[in-house]
Amino acid sequence: MAGDWEHDEPESSDSLKTFGAFVQGLREHAGFTREEFGPLVRFSKHTIESIELGRRMPDKDFVERAELALGSTGALRRAFGHLTRQPGLAAWFRKWARLEQQALSLGNYECRLVPGLLQSEGYARAAFSNRIPPLSDQQLEAQVAARMERQNLLCERPNTSFSFVMDEHVLQRTLGGIEVTRGLLGHILAYAELRNVSVQVMPTRSECHAGLDGPLALLETPDGRRLAYSEGQESGRLIADSKEAAVLHQRYATLRSQALSPTVSVGLLERIRGAL
Numbered sequence: 684m685a686g687d688w689e690h691d692e693p694e695s696s697d698s699l700k701t702f703g704a705f706v707q708g709l710r711e712h713a714g715f716t717r718e719e720f721g722p723l724v725r726f727s728k729h730t731i732e733s734i735e736l737g738r739r740m741p742d743k744d745f746v747e748r749a750e751l752a753l754g755s756t757g758a759l760r761r762a763f764g765h766l767t768r769q770p771g772l773a774a775w776f777r778k779w780a781r782l783e784q785q786a787l788s789l790g791n792y793e794c795r796l797v798p799g800l801l802q803s804e805g806y807a808r809a810a811f812s813n814r815i816p817p818l819s820d821q822q823l824e825a826q827v828a829a830r831m832e833r834q835n836l837l838c839e840r841p842n843t844s845f846s847f848v849m850d851e852h853v854l855q856r857t858l859g860g861i862e863v864t865r866g867l868l869g870h871i872l873a874y875a876e877l878r879n880v881s882v883q884v885m886p887t888r889s890e891c892h893a894g895l896d897g898p899l900a901l902l903e904t905p906d907g908r909r910l911a912y913s914e915g916q917e918s919g920r921l922i923a924d925s926k927e928a929a930v931l932h933q934r935y936a937t938l939r940s941q942a943l944s945p946t947v948s949v950g951l952l953e954r955i956r957g958a959l
Contacts, residue, residue, distance in 0.1 A: 700737030702762050707735040709753045724748040730835055739832045742784045778921055779900070779912050783836060786902040788844040790935050792894050797854070798847050799830050800837060801882070803870035807831065809859025837874055845880045848894070848935070848942050851887045854955055861959050868956040875949050883942040884951050893937035901928075901935055 710720050710731075717728045717735075724731070724745055733739035746763045753759070783789060791798045796810060807830045811823050818826065837845055857864045875882040885892065900912040911922040911931040922928050943951060 698765060699740065702741070702765075703735040703737040705762055706731075706741075706749060706759065709749075709759070710735075713753050715752070720752065723752040727835070727839060730839065733832055733835075738828055739835075740780075742781070744784075779919070780833065782902060782904065782910065783833075785905060786843060787905055788846070788903045789836075790846040790848075790901040790932075791899075792848045792935060792938055793853060793898050794850040794894060795853065795898060796858075797849060797867060797871070800834055800845070801847060801871050801874055802830060802834075803863070803867045804831055805859055805863040806867040806870075809863055813858075837877060837880055841877075841879050843879060846883075846939065847881065848883045848885055848938050850885045850894075851951070854884065854952065855887075857959075865956055865959050868952050868959075872949065872952055872956075875945070875952070881945050882948055882952075883939060883945055884948040885938065885942045886951075889941065891941050893934045893941060896934075899931050899935060901932055 710717075715723070717731045720731055721728050725748060726734075726745055730739065730745075734741045734745065741763065743763075746759050750757070750759050789800075791800070796802075797806060799807070802810070804827060807827050808823070811818060811826045836843070854868070859867075871882060874880050885894070898914065901909070902911075903909050908923075909925070909928050909932055911928045913920050913922060913931075922931065942948070
């Protein structure tokens with residue numbers, strides 16, 4: 684994610700909680716534990732728990748597989764049609780978040796904050812604590828929860844390629860303090876070990892930089908469409924025009940060639956953490 688997309692005021696999650704309770708009731712009536720239900724819907728126990736507790740917006744794949752596993756009554760499909768809100772996500776970001784769930788590949792360049800998909804809970808909390816005007820405790824917790832939920836993508840979609848490029852100064856900034864930063868770097872390093880995740884750092888001392896126009900996020904859909912996303916202070920824009928998206932994909936490809944390799948980037952992250 685490009686920086687702080689999830690910074691809109693969170694909306695009500697009543698419909699998500701109701702849907703989640705409905706799923707839980709049907710699952711328990713069918714005699715499945717969450718561990719047993721997971722393979723049937725091809726989602727982890729953690730994700731099922733998040734959906735049942737109303738913390739995560741289910742996607743259509745979950746609904747269709749749950750329908751088959753729970754008797755194909757059509758009840759879940761009808762209930763799903765009434766879900767319109769996803770707590771903690773800005774209105775302009777929700778469409779992109781839904782596209783992420785199905786993407787074949789995702790790329791992200793950031794020069795302001797560590798991308799949301801790589802943020803530790805402490806770092807995310809520090810970022811939201813710096814919001815102006817300040818968030819209420821309830822709003823802050825909803826934002827942090829939404830950000831942490833999105834990170835399930837990295838582990839739940841092992842066949843999806845995730846690529847991240849960050850400016851070095853973003854990692855050197857001790858947002859939230861030394862301990863938060865040390866935890867953040869460990870969090871990023873753990874994700875960098877996944878085979879489907881690539882983390883690269885754009886060094887501060889660099890004569891060439893293709894990302895001077897700011898952060899960008901890219902994805903490729905299963906049908907081969909290449910989309911992009913750009914963000915301002917209080918708005919975001921999904922870029923579906925093929926020519927405009929192609930330019931941004933080209934810039935990102937150039938950025939990756941200019942940044943440190945994933946192996947060298949991991950070494951830099953370890954040195955930064957060791958120096959704290």
